[in-house]
Amino acid sequence: MNMSTDTIAAQATPSGEGGIAIVRLSGARCEEILLRVFRPKNGKPLASRMLTFGHVMDGDVVVDEAMAVLFRAPHSYTREDVAEIHCHGSDALVRRILLLLLDHGARMARPGEFTCRAFLNGRIDLAQAEAVMRMIRASNDRAMTSAIRQMEGGVSAFVRTAREEIVALLAEIAAAIDFPDEVEESETAQQVHARCGAIRERLLASCDPRAGRIEDEGLRVVLCGRPNAGKSSLLNALLGGERAIVTDIPGTTRDTLTESIQIDGLKICLTDTAGLRETGDAVERIGVSRARKALDEADVRVLVLDSSCATSAEDRAALCDLAPHIVVLSKGDLPPVVSASAAAEEFPGAQVITVCAPRGEGLDALRKLLVSFAPQDGAESSMLSQTRHVQAAMHACDALAEAQRAIEEDMPLDVCAVDLSYALDALGEITGETLNEQVIDEVFARFCVGK
Numbered sequence: 001m002n003m004s005t006d007t008i009a010a011q012a013t014p015s016g017e018g019g020i021a022i023v024r025l026s027g028a029r030c031e032e033i034l035l036r037v038f039r040p041k042n043g044k045p046l047a048s049r050m051l052t053f054g055h056v057m058d059g060d061v062v063v064d065e066a067m068a069v070l071f072r073a074p075h076s077y078t079r080e081d082v083a084e085i086h087c088h089g090s091d092a093l094v095r096r097i098l099l100l101l102l103d104h105g106a107r108m109a110r111p112g113e114f115t116c117r118a119f120l121n122g123r124i125d126l127a128q129a130e131a132v133m134r135m136i137r138a139s140n141d142r143a144m145t146s147a148i149r150q151m152e153g154g155v156s157a158f159v160r161t162a163r164e165e166i167v168a169l170l171a172e173i174a175a176a177i178d179f180p181d182e183v184e185e186s187e188t189a190q191q192v193h194a195r196c197g198a199i200r201e202r203l204l205a206s207c208d209p210r211a212g213r214i215e216d217e218g219l220r221v222v223l224c225g226r227p228n229a230g231k232s233s234l235l236n237a238l239l240g241g242e243r244a245i246v247t248d249i250p251g252t253t254r255d256t257l258t259e260s261i262q263i264d265g266l267k268i269c270l271t272d273t274a275g276l277r278e279t280g281d282a283v284e285r286i287g288v289s290r291a292r293k294a295l296d297e298a299d300v301r302v303l304v305l306d307s308s309c310a311t312s313a314e315d316r317a318a319l320c321d322l323a324p325h326i327v328v329l330s331k332g333d334l335p336p337v338v339s340a341s342a343a344a345e346e347f348p349g350a351q352v353i354t355v356c357a358p359r360g361e362g363l364d365a366l367r368k369l370l371v372s373f374a375p376q377d378g379a380e381s382s383m384l385s386q387t388r389h390v391q392a393a394m395h396a397c398d399a400l401a402e403a404q405r406a407i408e409e410d411m412p413l414d415v416c417a418v419d420l421s422y423a424l425d426a427l428g429e430i431t432g433e434t435l436n437e438q439v440i441d442e443v444f445a446r447f448c449v450g451k
Contacts, residue, residue: 007033008109009101010450011094018089023097024450026114029105030081031070036104037097038068038085048072056087056097063100064093078114079121112447116440119432126432126443127155130386133447134216141265142374146215146385158206158383159430162396165199166424173413173420185413192416193407200400203384203393211375212385214299218260218267219374222294224322225304227275230330230357234304235259235272237357238367256290263367266374271298276319295322300373302326305343307354308334324350326369332356384430388439392429399423 007027013020025034031046040046040054048070056063067086076082087093102108112133119129131150138144149155169192176188223231239259257272271294274287295301303324305311308331327343329336333356340352351369355362384393403419428434 004113007106008113009033009098009106010109010114011098012084012450013089015091015094016089017091021087021089021094023085023087023094023101024109024114025083025101025106026076026078026080026109026117027106028081030083031072033101033104033106034068034070034083034085037100038066040068046070049075051086056085056100058096058100063096064088074121074123077123078117079123080117109449110444111449112444112451113449115447115451116444119440124151125153125156126440127159127389127430128153129432130388130443131155132451134386136448136451137216139216139260140218140262140267143215143267145265146212150386155383155386155389156431159427162199162203163424163427163433165195166420166427169195170417170420170424173417177413189407189413189416192413193404196400196404196420200397200404203397203400206383207390207393208375208385209387209390210299212387212390214266214374215385218269219300219370220269220271220298221300221302221370222271222273222291222298223302223304224273224276224291224295224324226306226319229275229304229306230328231272231275231304233357234328234330234355235270237355237360237363238270256287256294264371266371268370276322300325300370302328303347303350304328304330305338306331307336307338310337311346322347325373326350326366327352328366329354330357332361333359388443389430392426396423396426399426 005028007025007029009023009025012022012024035046037056037058038054039057040052042052044052046052046068051067051069053065053067056066064087066088069084069086071077071082073080073082085097087097098108112129115124115129115132118124119126124132128151131147135144135147135151138147172188173192175182176185223235225231235257239261256274258269260267260269262268273291273294276288276291301322301324303319303322303326305327307329324347327347327350329338329340329343329352332354336354340354343352344350353362353366353369355366357363384390399419399422403416403423406415406419407413425434429436429439432440
């Protein structure tokens, strides 16, 4: 995205009726344009960073009572002059104010242009800019924690440390090449090899794309099992409401049904599925197929077994390839036929828990167990969790491995330096220090207008 000197304007709050709406301006003509449409009631000049009461005017016509605030550069979000008009929350009113601003020389902002200007003006780096949109879209506490950490530069500091180490290695290689009489090249090569390995190991250990997906989208938990095992009752109990249809008729659920809950600040997407069995019903077969697909994509597979009924050979045939993470023995209020020890033996590696959905027994233990499958402590569990960051870090790791290989094959240090430069550029893409206009455009294209 190219830097523009235009003064831009956009609505910074969501559309729709509300108590307040905010219209934002940024650019060199910000104050001039603001004063053409806003008249302070006391007639005094606007003071920086102070809300002023007045009227939005269209010539001599009062459009609205409003508040305005001016942030003079560089003490603003974009490091340009920025102004905001806080008006009443009407879409029609906001449109009229925006048209007034455009008539007086502003232009409509593109998606993410305010944050892009903050990035291009050096207030934030690219990783911090991405965190702004993550915060806006956060649907749970862990996603917010992760976004805050990223906005405050946690990812950036980690990446810059790695880049500084690579720059130091390049400096040592340059010294060995330029001053062969004073710097032993073979000793330098050994040191570079070892430190490349250390940087690479640290980068690999920091990458966890699964953590980022779970933070932003939630932990995917799929309930599966034979028909009438109690899956829908369990779903309703966890949700605290009657979402899935529950009857005594096997095969009531014929499609996947997904609902979300939050447990300890973690978003969990619960999916109820059709009962797994061989069937001649065409609709039910489709449901079973979709259940299998959901299981393939699940983070946690929860097998629900009716503890009051013995597991038949048909049951074992339908469930044998599930490899569940958790086995829930349902209907704990009935005399047990299937014990926890027998279930553990039948499905080795799975954790077994007994519940009674109508009474709520065992649900708290199940909730704690589900949370344990998410990366611990949210964002702190891995430094690089966003897909773009992980891909860039992996490219850097590949380049570092190539640098090590060059040393192992006794190639000139110049060859190793080229690979280290590739690693440096790859890491720079995370923070935007290595400018790639296409990447920058893709990042800000996902933003909403007005941010």
